[in-house]
Every structure is written in C-alpha cells, then in structure tokens.
Amino acid sequence: MDNVFESALDALHKAGKKGNINPRVLKLLSRPKRVSDFAVTLKRDNGDFEVYDAYRVAYNDALGPTRDGTRFVPNLSLDEVKALGLFMTIKHAVSGVPAGGGKGGIKVDASKLSDRELESISRSFIRNLKPKGPGVDVPGADIGTGYKTQSWMLDEYEQITGVHCPQAINDKPAAVGGTVGSAEATGLGIFYITQEAARDHEIELDGAEVVVQGFGQVGATIANYLHEIGSKVIAVSDISGGIIDRDGLDIPELAKKVEAGALLKDLEGYEQVSNEELLELDCDLLIPAAVQNVINKNNADDIKADLVVEGANGPTTPEADEILKEKGIPVIPDVVANAGGAIVCHYERIQGITDDYWDIEEVEKRLKKQITGAYSASYDVSQELDLSMRHSAWVVALKRVSKAVEMRGWV
Structure with a gap:
C-alpha cells in the first residue's frame, strides 16, 4: 500500500473497528471537510513567470480550528496533504490539543528560490488561502518552510486584516509572537x-x-x-x-x-x-x-x-x-x-492570544507533562485491549473526536 492517503485510511478503519468507534464517525473522517486547490504565481528574478499548484486541507475541526504545517516541496501531492491532515487530526486529539487537523503547501522546490521569490510565494499562499484566521485555519511550518516564511505569512495576514494577530500563523520566531523552544x-x-x-x-x-x-x-x-x-x-x-x-x-x-x-x-x-x-x-x-x-x-x-x-x-x-x-x-x-511540535504550536497560540510569553523552562515542563500523558493514555489502552501502540493511540484520539462529533450533532 504505497499511497499515503490509502495507508492513513487503513489505519483509521482498523483502529475504528478495534475501538468500536461509531461507523458514521469513521465515514465522516474518511474524507476531508474542506479541500482548497489553487494556483500561486511567481515572477522569477530572471524574468520568467511560473504558476505553481498549491493545496490546503482542513480535515476535521470537531475539536477546534484546523492547524498545522505548510510544505514547499517539488513532489507535493493532494493525497499526501490529505493524509497529513488526517494524521494531524489524530495527533492533536491524542495529545489533548484543542485543534483539528490541517495541512497545506505549494508544489515547488524552495531550495531553488531566492529570498525574494520565497517571500513572494509565501505571501501569495496566504492571500489565496480562504478561509483563514486564528479561529478557522492556522498554517504552520513544515518541509521547505520555517521562521522566514512564517514571518512573511503573518505579516501578509496582518496587512490584509489590519489587525495584530500573532495566533493566525504558527511556527514563527519569538520576535514576532512565536514561542521559545519551538525549533527543538x-x-x-x-x-x-x-x-x-x-x-x-x-x-x-x-x-x-x-x-x-x-x-x-x-x-x-x-x-x-x-x-x-x-x-x-x-x-x-x-x-x-x-x-x-x-x-x-x-x-x-x-x-x-x-x-x-x-x-x-x-x-x-x-x-x-x-x-x-x-x-x-x-x-x-x-x-x-x-x-x-x-x-x-x-x-x-x-x-x-x-x-x-x-x-x-x-x-x-x-x-x-x-x-x-x-x-x-x-x-x-x-x-x-513526534507530537512535540504540534503541542508547542498550541502553546504558541496561547501565548499569542494572551500576550503572556513563557520562558523555556515553562515550555519544556508543560511539553513533558502533555506528551507523556498522551503516551500513557495510549499505552494503557494498548494493554487493556491488547493492541499495538499505533492502534491504541488512534483509538484514544478517535474516541475524543467521536465524542465531539456526536455532541455537535454531525452524525
């Protein structure tokens, strides 16, 4: 099974069966809530004009606004983005992060772009991303993106809205409302x-x-x-x-x-x-x-x-x-x-909303408690139901998502 989205769905349904998850919830989670497929244009430094495919998937937002990374890679596919959106739904849920799963990116080799070109497509991605915002969909960094791109994305969002809103973009440097400890x-x-x-x-x-x-x-x-x-x-x-x-x-x-x-x-x-x-x-x-x-x-x-x-x-x-x-x-x-990055992105959001920024000791203390709690919950279910850790982690996550979906009346 080489298709990454098929692999993700296989994990979903196996865990759903083992965890006795409502079949209607599994049916809902078998496809993203929203898929955006759009073009990002770029005028190259040498005068060439390029048009790149861009994607953003908001997979499920039962637990909160969709959040996570943005990839700038030449082999990006929509199936990959959908799979990663589902993975983020599960990762946030098992880690106790009140967020849904999102993923996006541009089909481009970021390593071959100048800083000016990279800034241009980063800003274009945000301009074309709809809907967006801290209560809707929050892009973070991933392969090919980082502090520079996220700073440009934040600035573009704030230029569009006219509102200071550091929580609209994740994985920023501390200088523009990010959190210490995010890189590690x-x-x-x-x-x-x-x-x-x-x-x-x-x-x-x-x-x-x-x-x-x-x-x-x-x-x-x-x-x-x-x-x-x-x-x-x-x-x-x-x-x-x-x-x-x-x-x-x-x-x-x-x-x-x-x-x-x-x-x-x-x-x-x-x-x-x-x-x-x-x-x-x-x-x-x-x-x-x-x-x-x-x-x-x-x-x-x-x-x-x-x-x-x-x-x-x-x-x-x-x-x-x-x-x-x-x-x-x-x-x-x-x-x-590997949920540490997602968890600390949540801390970044909290700090951005409150304008109360933590030191590295506070970030690491909270991270250790939260991520080991996710491990313990998954390990306990694995022992109780005689499951692999993968299936038990998905079961823990799916039970949390399922409860939110059912309480909202979606199924």
Whole structure:
C-alpha cells in the first residue's frame, strides 16, 4: 500500500473497528471537510513567470480550528496533504490539543528560490488561502518552510486584516509572537517519549545502541539528547547516505559539521552505510526521522531493533507494521512520538492570544507533562485491549473526536 492517503485510511478503519468507534464517525473522517486547490504565481528574478499548484486541507475541526504545517516541496501531492491532515487530526486529539487537523503547501522546490521569490510565494499562499484566521485555519511550518516564511505569512495576514494577530500563523520566531523552544520541540518530545517507552520495554538507555535515520532538525536534536544521557548513537544518515561507528558517534561534532553545510557522505574517517542498510542495523533503538514509508513490506523482516520510535510522519507502512508486530518489535507511532511540535504550536497560540510569553523552562515542563500523558493514555489502552501502540493511540484520539462529533450533532 504505497499511497499515503490509502495507508492513513487503513489505519483509521482498523483502529475504528478495534475501538468500536461509531461507523458514521469513521465515514465522516474518511474524507476531508474542506479541500482548497489553487494556483500561486511567481515572477522569477530572471524574468520568467511560473504558476505553481498549491493545496490546503482542513480535515476535521470537531475539536477546534484546523492547524498545522505548510510544505514547499517539488513532489507535493493532494493525497499526501490529505493524509497529513488526517494524521494531524489524530495527533492533536491524542495529545489533548484543542485543534483539528490541517495541512497545506505549494508544489515547488524552495531550495531553488531566492529570498525574494520565497517571500513572494509565501505571501501569495496566504492571500489565496480562504478561509483563514486564528479561529478557522492556522498554517504552520513544515518541509521547505520555517521562521522566514512564517514571518512573511503573518505579516501578509496582518496587512490584509489590519489587525495584530500573532495566533493566525504558527511556527514563527519569538520576535514576532512565536514561542521559545519551538525549533527543538519535536526532537525533545521524541526524547521524552523514548524515555517512557524504554522504561516500559526494559531498555536501559545509558549505553543503548541507537540508530537515527535523518539528521536534520528533528534527528539531530533527538540524537544529541540521547548522546547526552549516555546512549551510543552508532549510526545516523541524511539524504546523501549514512555513517556508522559501533563505538558511538560524536554527535555534537557531527552536528557542527552538518550545520556548516556538510553532507554525511562527504565526511572523511567514517564507515559509510546507505539509508537502506542503516535501517537494518542490529541495535537497541531505531528512530526513523526522515521521510515516509521507509520501513515497508520489503525490509520489515530485516529490522533488528528492539524498539522503533517514529520521528518522521508515516515512516512505517501498514504491511510493515504487521510484520514488526509478528516479530515482537514494538513501534511507538508518529502521532504520539513526534507530537512535540504540534503541542508547542498550541502553546504558541496561547501565548499569542494572551500576550503572556513563557520562558523555556515553562515550555519544556508543560511539553513533558502533555506528551507523556498522551503516551500513557495510549499505552494503557494498548494493554487493556491488547493492541499495538499505533492502534491504541488512534483509538484514544478517535474516541475524543467521536465524542465531539456526536455532541455537535454531525452524525
């Protein structure tokens, strides 16, 4: 099952059946509430004129306004955006965030745009996005977007409305109403979840052998936190490939080199490993923190980790999930493990509404309590109903969404 939206619907219906969710609610959740498909135009610096496909999906807003990321990637598809919108509906619900699931983006290679061009399409995206606003639909950042794009989007929204409204856009820098701790939130949340899961599965993290696929913002953050508590991060990778050292890599040193622009395959003095080989290394903990569908029916039987914690969205296909379950390898699903960014976006919203901004200690304290609470609720249901953590997390989320849908009289 390679179609990411079909995979998302498969997870929805399997969890719905196991959790005895109202079939009408499942039918409602089998399609987005609203899909926007529009064009974004750009006058290039060289005089060329481009028209790009843009999408925004408001999947379900029973629990609150739809919120989450905006991708600027060349291979973006509507099915991908719909799947991610459903994932965000579940992620917000299981994490106790009063928000619905949304996702959007532009089919463009952001790395090939100048700052002026990037600003132009960011502002155009907001101008063309309808409806929008803090009580309706709130775009955040994702692949190809970040502090710059979100600042431009906020400014465009405020120029249009004439109202100061930092809560209209998520993932902004603190200088324009964002929150401290947002850049590290996803990686830190994965670290908190990894500690909980390791305890429940009797894995001692001090000295544990860890493999991390993906050494961007998320992968590097979680690798560094684990390195600091004594874990041996034996292999990491980026888009170019990976490196391995059974004695443990110097993560802070690697992070400095990567931040300076180095690709892992170009670093001298390391044993090279492909991204595919890296996933099959013998280790205590595997964290796929790169892209979707990397653990699939073709390689799942060769996974040797004792525990898998999903740092990326959708890194494990449904077929692979079943194989890993049969092998007795627990998987902590993305909707719980990488919810730190979504949770801290909620904190950003609270601070924007109240104009009361927190320090990093307050953000991290609240994040730890909320994300470990989501893990505990999912773990308890998994034990009670004898479910995988993925199915139990979806069951917890679906029960919350279902209650809101039914109370609103939608089904």
